[in-house]
Amino acid sequence: xxxxxxxxxxxxxxxxxxxxxxxxxxxxxxxxxxxxxxxxxxxxxxxxxxxxxxxxx
Amino acid sequence: xxxxxxxxxxxxxxxxxxxxxxxxxxxxxxxxxxxxxxxxxxxxxxxxxxxxxxxxxxxxxxxxxxxxxxxxxxxxxxxxxxxxxxxxxxxxxxxxxxxxxxxxxxxxxxxxxxxxxxxxxxxxxxxxxxxxxxxxxxxxxxxxxxxxxxxxxxxxxxxxxxxxxxxxxxxxxxxxxxxxxxxxxxxxxxxxxxxxxxxxxxxxxxxxxxxxxxxxxxxxxxxxxxxxxxxxxxxxxxxxxxxxxxxxxxxxxxxxxxxxxxx
Numbered sequence: 414x415x416x417x418x419x420x421x422x423x424x425x426x427x428x429x430x431x432x433x434x435x436x437x438x439x440x441x442x443x444x445x446x447x448x449x450x451x452x453x454x455x456x457x458x459x460x461x462x463x464x465x466x467x468x469x470x
Numbered sequence: 471x472x473x474x475x476x477x478x479x480x481x482x483x484x485x486x487x488x489x490x491x492x493x494x495x496x497x498x499x500x501x502x503x504x505x506x507x508x509x510x511x512x513x514x515x516x517x518x519x520x521x522x523x524x525x526x527x528x529x530x531x532x533x534x535x536x537x538x539x540x541x542x543x544x545x546x547x548x549x550x551x552x553x554x555x556x557x558x559x560x561x562x563x564x565x566x567x568x569x570x571x572x573x574x575x576x577x578x579x580x581x582x583x584x585x586x587x588x589x590x591x592x593x594x595x596x597x598x599x600x601x602x603x604x605x606x607x608x609x610x611x612x613x614x615x616x617x618x619x620x621x622x623x624x625x626x627x628x629x630x631x632x633x634x635x636x637x638x639x640x641x642x643x644x645x646x647x648x649x650x651x652x653x654x655x656x657x658x659x660x661x662x663x664x665x666x667x668x669x670x671x672x673x674x675x676x677x678x679x680x681x682x683x684x685x686x687x688x689x690x691x692x693x694x695x696x697x698x699x700x701x702x703x704x705x706x707x708x709x710x711x712x713x714x715x716x717x718x719x720x721x722x723x724x725x726x727x728x729x730x731x732x733x
Contacts, residue, residue, distance in 0.1 A: 432524045432533070432544070434543060436624065437539050439523045440637070443513035445496060446511060448503075448508070448509070448511050451567070455567075455581070457487045459567075459611075460485055460486065460562055461486045461536060461555065461562040462488075462489065463474070463489070463550070465474060465489070465491065467490050467529060470494075
């Protein structure tokens, strides 16, 4: 039970540190931008941007 | 992936750009992207820094960011419906920077150099034109600069003083002589004279170093000592951003420690 509560507390904490809806996006540094003429994230200025975190697995 | 390809086809000309981001290696990622046939941009988040800053705990996970740089939606990409995108397309540039007309060359150069004051001047000059796209570009540039100052203020309100100092200095310099620059300098000055902020910054820097040093540790016993060190460092900083960062670091270190103990 205690362990479970700790886990809940840790998760709540992690989300409090994460970026919430309504907050500004932190600075973004990306490497190896592909399939786009953009050289850096700043080149998407003024666009509605969808950032999708993915993994090959 | 097919879902995002569809959204990309449907909305890219209306102002949407999709960027897939991965913390994995290019050697494993590239063949996978090719095989899946993703048509949109993708890039690498080295060291998973961005993923961590955004609090991503599971994959896939997506963020929709409006043209002013504000997060307007986050969640599983499968739950992102076209109407959510339509709702936020207002004011988005129909053409990305690389498709802007030649007359924006000076503006683009100023932006690339981070010379935001000069960029505002160039944007003001462009807004005199009758061309709708140029006027829209000018508006976006002004909003972007204002957004940077607003983001600085938001960081101060959240108590992330280390980020305020790091970003504030560069911003105040790039906007020297402009009202936005004065605003950035005022936010920075306020943080610098706050004795509590000074303590928080010192702790934030120490936490950063502790985490970097702990990366190479492979012993549960040593990690336990590091956790103790973090707790000691932040115990007098209750209700500060340093405390939150310390607790999040402890949670990450404990996870690593438990994984080592299971072996």
